[in-house]
Amino acid sequence: GENVEQHPSTLSVQEGDSAVIKCTYSDSASNYFPWYKQELGKRPQLIIDIRSNVGEKKDQRIAVTLNKTAKHFSLHITETQPEDSAVYFCAATDTGGFKTIFGAGTRLFVKA
């Protein structure tokens, strides 16, 4: 079945620096890749997503890149702020799109 690996598990950056989180997936038929942010004690919230027919997508300080050949996708956060501190999850849907498999999460700390 589909497997999603996420790295790093913990990331600490200085305010204003960039943060990059990387994920790989196993199912070559996956075609939808969302990213979720979960603040402490709260529900996961979608921050950006990308489909397999697109290589890159940006939304203000957040961008996601997808390399279908390598089965690899990444989240890029620029000009990080303390409020970006949270756990970030990548995910991929399996063939058919009914099952969503999440990565293990990256705990991002942004130091002021």
Added chain:
Amino acid sequence: DSGVTQTPKHLITATGQRVTLRCSPRSGDLSVYWYQQSLDQGLQFLIQYYNGEERAKGNILERFSAQQFPDLHSELNLSSLELGDSALYFCASSVGHDQPQHFGDGTRLSIL
């Protein structure tokens, strides 16, 4: 507010008992997903329904079952509860597969 309603917010019970968690999806969403999140862990996909039909299963234990009713709300039934079942259970809904999922605030289940 995501528009997804989960009840109850908290549930405390004993080993061997049975509980029912309820989820009302966002208006217009036909898909409902259930996830388990143990302390400081990722999101484990349990099961997904689309318009009343089961469409995908994850690593859901045989002691767990779910259904989606004609009004599209869903219930997750957990029986013969064990200490290890203590977790945060999230419900999410989406318009369809391969679409952004909107999470409820979760039900925190504590087994004593």
